[in-house]
Amino acid sequence: MYKTMEQVWQEYDGYWVYMVNCREDEYGSAIGGEVIKYDKDKRVIYKEIGKHPGKGHQFFSYIGKIPDRLGVFV
């Protein structure tokens, strides 16, 4: 089922998601698609990459805010 990114952010906060049949905005970013896998463990999502047919581009990313206790220094 197609979901907008706003819906995805509401429903999958704190999860990694994998989406197919993505529609893009004018900047080329995914504005929605079908979530076919979600998990707290990104390795589960990575294993799904490329296993699913469909039109358009596919998208995978973490959804949600990075926990406050965690800073990022790269």
Added chain:
Amino acid sequence: MKPNELVMKWFGQSLQVNLKFWSERKGRFFGADLIFDTGATVSVISEDVLIALGYDVAAGGTKKITTASGPEFVKEVVLDKIMLGNHEMCNVKVYAYEFPYEMYTSGVIGLDIISTFDIHLLFSQGLIKLHTGGNNEIT
């Protein structure tokens, strides 16, 4: 698509942008949000992602990079094609690295890619403007 613009996506205080990877094996683009980091000299992508896209991470050479936790060895991979906004780039060298589990991104776009453009960071508008004509001599 609007020319030359990327949307800033904030994950906490981490700035990310959408990048699309072309997978020759899968015959399609795969998009992901990656950290946009002008402080990183090289671009580093999750090794698991590159393998899933069909790239042979063992075929290239290795490079020693310095991270906050000390030196690490990464593997050189040449991507067939990427899309950053509406800019298509071919044969882009990146490095495969196994990020820590609690790293909420699949990669870091560093200066080696960023500096091929002149950029404007428009924080008030949440946009990054890319213009061709940056420094192409960084390797």
